[in-house]
Amino acid sequence: MATASEPTPVDAPMPVDPVPDLVPARMLNEFAYCPRLAYLEWVQGEFADSVDTVEGRFQHRRVDQPSGELPEALPDGAEAATDGEAPGRIHARSVTLSDESLGAIARIDLVEGRGSEVTPVDYKHGKAPDVPGGAWEPERVQLCLQGLLLRANGYACTEGMLYFVESRERVGIPFDDALVARTIELLQDLRRVAAAGQIPPPLVDSPKCPRCSLVGICLPDEVNLLSAPDQPINRDDLRRLVPSRDDALPLYVQTQGAVVGKSGDLLEIKLKGAVLQKARLMDVSHLAVYGNVQVTSQALRELCARNIPVCYFSYGGWFQGITSGMAHKNVELRCRQYAVAMVPDASLPIARRMIFGKIKNCRTLLRRNHKEPPPAVLAELDRLAGHALTAGSAETLLGIEGAAARCYFSELQGMLKDDSLVFDFQGRNRRPPRDLVNALLSFIYSMLIKQAMVTALAVGFDPYLGFYHQPKYGKPALALDLAEEFRPIVADSVCIGLINNGEIGREHVISRGGMVALTQNGRRKVIEAYERRVDTTITHPMFGYAVSYRRIMEIQARLLARHLLGEVRAYPVFRTR
Numbered sequence: 001m002a003t004a005s006e007p008t009p010v011d012a013p014m015p016v017d018p019v020p021d022l023v024p025a026r027m028l029n030e031f032a033y034c035p036r037l038a039y040l041e042w043v044q045g046e047f048a049d050s051v052d053t054v055e056g057r058f059q060h061r062r063v064d065q066p067s068g069e070l071p072e073a074l075p076d077g078a079e080a081a082t083d084g085e086a087p088g089r090i091h092a093r094s095v096t097l098s099d100e101s102l103g104a105i106a107r108i109d110l111v112e113g114r115g116s117e118v119t120p121v122d123y124k125h126g127k128a129p130d131v132p133g134g135a136w137e138p139e140r141v142q143l144c145l146q147g148l149l150l151r152a153n154g155y156a157c158t159e160g161m162l163y164f165v166e167s168r169e170r171v172g173i174p175f176d177d178a179l180v181a182r183t184i185e186l187l188q189d190l191r192r193v194a195a196a197g198q199i200p201p202p203l204v205d206s207p208k209c210p211r212c213s214l215v216g217i218c219l220p221d222e223v224n225l226l227s228a229p230d231q232p233i234n235r236d237d238l239r240r241l242v243p244s245r246d247d248a249l250p251l252y253v254q255t256q257g258a259v260v261g262k263s264g265d266l267l268e269i270k271l272k273g274a275v276l277q278k279a280r281l282m283d284v285s286h287l288a289v290y291g292n293v294q295v296t297s298q299a300l301r302e303l304c305a306r307n308i309p310v311c312y313f314s315y316g317g318w319f320q321g322i323t324s325g326m327a328h329k330n331v332e333l334r335c336r337q338y339a340v341a342m343v344p345d346a347s348l349p350i351a352r353r354m355i356f357g358k359i360k361n362c363r364t365l366l367r368r369n370h371k372e373p374p375p376a377v378l379a380e381l382d383r384l385a386g387h388a389l390t391a392g393s394a395e396t397l398l399g400i401e402g403a404a405a406r407c408y409f410s411e412l413q414g415m416l417k418d419d420s421l422v423f424d425f426q427g428r429n430r431r432p433p434r435d436l437v438n439a440l441l442s443f444i445y446s447m448l449i450k451q452a453m454v455t456a457l458a459v460g461f462d463p464y465l466g467f468y469h470q471p472k473y474g475k476p477a478l479a480l481d482l483a484e485e486f487r488p489i490v491a492d493s494v495c496i497g498l499i500n501n502g503e504i505g506r507e508h509v510i511s512r513g514g515m516v517a518l519t520q521n522g523r524r525k526v527i528e529a530y531e532r533r534v535d536t537t538i539t540h541p542m543f544g545y546a547v548s549y550r551r552i553m554e555i556q557a558r559l560l561a562r563h564l565l566g567e568v569r570a571y572p573v574f575r576t577r
């Protein structure tokens, strides 16, 4: 039987050809900067904006507009018919060239020259660096590849030009033998690394990482620590390279009859023609609509284009569906996910750790919040957590999790200040909830699963295929898996806080035929409390930096991906102490 310390057998051969046909010159720049960055972008289809990429795009907006013409190169030795005049001047913007034998493609910002003698000009944001050669290697090899593509298309090209927008400087880069050889060498290395289907390791303690747009996806320091299991984790060495909180936040709309539309770069929420609220699209991480709320097709298209998911809930808070843009390009990750999820011996170690973490976090919540934490219950949760780590089958694990849930929920009442509140912990009544606590838990769990679903999609997973929850039509099994560790520490904690702080009470529910549901005002209070909780920063128990629960959920999903792709030995479950 496999134990928790054994690696998940995820090293099955990749069934996808990871090497696209032509290497974009920009990718050679990334590869020279960091091989892992090129792999993440080119093979795994990752992309994220940083200050540099946004600035670069803004500064590139003029050169990206095609203008002028690049005349066909003349055959060797041929001379242009110029009637004795000098050959015409070439000034062509945004020129795309490729060559099969080089195996590369480039969009060149500007091609200047006369006749068949041309110079590629590459625009760079920022200032010209004060370094030997006039520019860093990534920029020089990218430019040189553009020059080689021009040569391969019949032009004479002996040097290129880098134009630094901020300092308005032109720096000439001669395409000497050494630079050409280095460019070809890197081109071959990039193809070889991509063909191997094995992501290069993160750079170690590199000053390049803080400026890297993919640092939040790559998680260099975290992966380096977790991929060296024999090294004790030194939290002090770990840099927090991602913001502790997200800038973009969810937008909730629960006013019945409201319409969410788009006006320029804004989302506009209207009721009977009157504007209730506006939100900048760039500030919205996802849109959550409850009940009878419409989203216009213009708004939906824009949200899809920006990869901002729309989550649909019933009026009562049941999570019913999601609209998102094109699926994430990381087919390599999804192949691994399917391969592991379909093999019980491979998925069980992940499921074990998830349930271990959940039970431990239940225990922590009881210890922190119970009026008199019962030692026998804490000991039993410890025992069950230990058993979860060595469960021999998914069915055994399910039984352990059920026993732990009964044990934990039997003491949930002890965490509430109001003893008069009825909480039926026997099996947690859900459909429909029959008391305030169960109504709150159901509503909050829906929000947590929505969060896990949005995160799973953003990372590139299929949210319907999990490792603990079994596949079932319409069940977001992976989102449910990802939510497990956070149920006690986020969702249950919100429920307990709302009741104990007096923010919610019987006036916020309506009872009908034994069913208990939250009023609109009650739902608003729960949403606010949930958002406060996931925005709360804590010291990460493993990495030692301050980070919000929302970010931690994303980090967990990314570490799961790193584990499936073979970089992190065991799934590092999130546990609070």
Ligand code: SF4
Residues within 6 Å of the ligand: 033, 034, 035, 036, 037, 040, 201, 202, 203, 206, 208, 209, 210, 212, 213, 214, 215, 218, 219, 220
């Ligand atoms: S964060 Fe660092 S290691 Fe990761 S891709 Fe960027 S530069 Fe490379």
